[in-house]
Amino acid sequence: MPGPGNTGVPAGVTLKRSDSLVITKDGTVIDGLDVYGDITVDADNVTIRNTRVRGQRDYWGILQREGHSGLTVEDVEVFGNGKARTQFGILNQGRMITIRxxxxxxxxxxxxxxxxxxxxxxxxxxxxxxxxxxxxIMSTSAPAKGTQLIIRHNTVINTLDQTGAIALFQDFGVIRDVTVEGNLLAGGGWALYAGAGTKGTSSNVKVIDNVFSRQVWPKGGYAGPVAYWDHEGSGNVWRGNTWEDGGAVDPGKS
Known part of the structure; x- marks a missing residue:
């Protein structure tokens, strides 16, 4: 599974120091920078790779602004300084994004x-x-028309007692067309918030072959492994989700 040895900036890559960046040219490639601040992407099809982003202010490390699409972020480390809050590591206000x-x-x-x-x-x-x-990892509404959200093969550990490792929230719309597959999940109040809410019944939410760990809390999350699962949602699938130490995880017994 992903961890410190196979994510972030690869060993041996030399980085060049940079201040915060605002990218306005489509197709820009950022490679090999050590950014003290943030990267704001106001263009399409931008790539950020082999880069470290040291958040210095309140809001984000990397942002793709509304109206833009195609951002790829790969082999990148993003973190705050632990003093001034960095609210989001990567915030996507635009359309498609690939993060690996x-x-x-x-x-x-x-x-x-x-x-x-x-x-x-x-x-x-x-x-x-x-x-x-x-x-x-958080989603607060449905994906844009004709798109979907895929969260697969990640190690996601929230060492706090709130809120989630992966959280599918209905803050701004009904959750649909999301696949959560092959992840290792631990911590938060619940390790997974699975998409149900007051705005409607979630649909086409597939939670498949994930492993829930007790390494942070005995119940997976502080309160349990999963909450807000819509059993009756059209196209919703819960399959093959297990505890790291054995046994199936049942969303009806959370």
């Missing part, structure tokens, strides 16, 4: 996106600041 082999830590929320792919990444050791809800 990232190492995100010492932040309030790891990744927030409604669509795209998050894979082969290591999210761990968040930092709590007063008033925070703390989630390592």
């Amino acid at each position: 082999r990232v190492d995100i830590h010492t932040i309030s929320n790891g990744i927030c996106t409604e669509q795209g792919v998050v894979e082969d990444s290591y999210l761990h050791d968040p930092k709590y600041y007063s008033g925070d809800h703390t989630d390592m």
Whole structure:
């Protein structure tokens, strides 16, 4: 599974120091930087790779702004300084995003996106600041029309007692078209918030072959492994989800 040895900046890569960046040219490639601040992407099809982002201010490490799409973030480490809050490691306000082999830590929320792919990444050791809800991978609404959210083969560990490791919330709309597959999950109040809510019944949410660990809390999360699962949602699938130390995880017994 993803961990410190196979995520973030690969060993042997030499980084060049940089201040915060605002990217406005489509197709820009950022490679080999040590960024003291943040990266704001105001363009399409940008790639950030082999880069360390040291959050220095309140809001984000990497941001894709609304109206843009195609950001790829790979082999990148994002973290706050533990003093001034970095609220999001990676925040996607735009459309498609691909995040792979990232190492995100010492932040309030790891990744927030409604669509795209998050894979082969290591999210761990968040930092709590007063008033925070703390989630390592979070979605707050449905994906954009014609897209989906895929969260697969990640190690996601929230060492706090709130809120989640992976959290599918109905803050702004009904959750649909999400696949959560092959992840190792631990910690938070619940390790997984599975998409149910007051705005409607979630649909096409597939939670498959994930492993829930007791390494942070005996119940997986402080309160249990999973909450807010819509058993009756059209296309919803719960299959093959187990405890790390053996036995099936039942969303009806959370």
